[in-house]
Amino acid sequence: MSRGSDSRRRGHRASASGEDRHPAERAIRAVVTQPGQDASSREAVRARAHELGVRGWVRDSDDGTLAVHAEGPAAGVEALISFLRVPSAGAGTPEVTVEEVAIEGHEQFAVRGLSAGEFVVQEHVATAHHFDLRLQVGEVMRSWAVPKGPSLDPAVKRLAVQVEDHGLDHNAFEGRTERGGVLVWDRGYYEQGGRVPWPEALERGHAVFVLHGQKLHGGFALQRTRPGQKSQWLLLKRRDEEARPGSDVVAEQAESVLSGRTLEDVLGEHG
Numbered sequence: 097m098s099r100g101s102d103s104r105r106r107g108h109r110a111s112a113s114g115e116d117r118h119p120a121e122r123a124i125r126a127v128v129t130q131p132g133q134d135a136s137s138r139e140a141v142r143a144r145a146h147e148l149g150v151r152g153w154v155r156d157s158d159d160g161t162l163a164v165h166a167e168g169p170a171a172g173v174e175a176l177i178s179f180l181r182v183p184s185a186g187a188g189t190p191e192v193t194v195e196e197v198a199i200e201g202h203e204q205f206a207v208r209g210l211s212a213g214e215f216v217v218q219e220h221v222a223t224a225h226h227f228d229l230r231l232q233v234g235e236v237m238r239s240w241a242v243p244k245g246p247s248l249d250p251a252v253k254r255l256a257v258q259v260e261d262h263g264l265d266h267n268a269f270e271g272r273t274e275r276g277g278v279l280v281w282d283r284g285y286y287e288q289g290g291r292v293p294w295p296e297a298l299e300r301g302h303a304v305f306v307l308h309g310q311k312l313h314g315g316f317a318l319q320r321t322r323p324g325q326k327s328q329w330l331l332l333k334r335r336d337e338e339a340r341p342g343s344d345v346v347a348e349q350a351e352s353v354l355s356g357r358t359l360e361d362v363l364g365e366h367g
């Protein structure tokens with residue numbers, strides 16, 4: 097179970113980056129290859145990073161490796177790299193590659209790729225036509241009315257007016273209402289993103305999250321427009337591999353993800 101010389105096998109020098117504002121700070125990306133690693137590996141890395149005062153994230157990659165971004169005091173980052181190289185019972189010695197990267201300014205060490213809760217987008221006609229984006233935070237759905245609906249085009253900023261929280265039991269509601277109707281336009285789960293803990297990021301007015309829906313995928317941001325204007329936000333798609341410049345997903349995919357109906361179908365039904 098000895099680490100031996102393994103912890104000195106780093107391919108890069110700690111001082112490789114001359115751009116860091118704080119000379120004692122360091123940031124790395126590591127990829128850990130070890131057969132048999134599971135969710136407990138991610139949690140163990142998060143717990144150790146927390147002990148060491150190291151910030152960043154850990155996530156499972158599709159190829160079965162563990163990816164780690166770690167930044168903070170150089171000694172803490174080095175100790176976390178050593179921890180990644182410790183053999184685990186019955187699984188042998190992990191292979192760890194380490195690359196020096198720029199410090200990104202993380203404020204936490206997060207486990208990425210985990211659901212933070214449900215999300216739903218409901219198309220809604222009442223006095224006006226709009227889309228309601230709802231993100232689960234604890235036992236409620238935080239809600240924003242988006243008049244033009246979400247977009248997958250990163251160049252498009254959509255006004256999003258925060259409205260009252262809804263209950264989770266409303267997420268599957270679709271049908272006629274007294275003054276109009278509701279359609280479940282998209283539904284799925286989301287992950288927290290960005291560098292600030294969730295849901296504190298929402299309180300601070302800049303929240304980054306990744307949607308895993310049937311229509312909406314990838315990173316999005318909700319940005320409060322002015323500190324004093326608590327209810328007024330902008331919703332925008334972040335630039336990533338899920339972005340679709342020039343697209344209009346609301347017009348292209350109008351059907352309910354529950355029933356295949358359009359809002360016109362719902363409104364045309366006799367209640």
Ligand code: MN
Nearest residue numbers: 220226228241
């Ligand atoms: Mn509404």
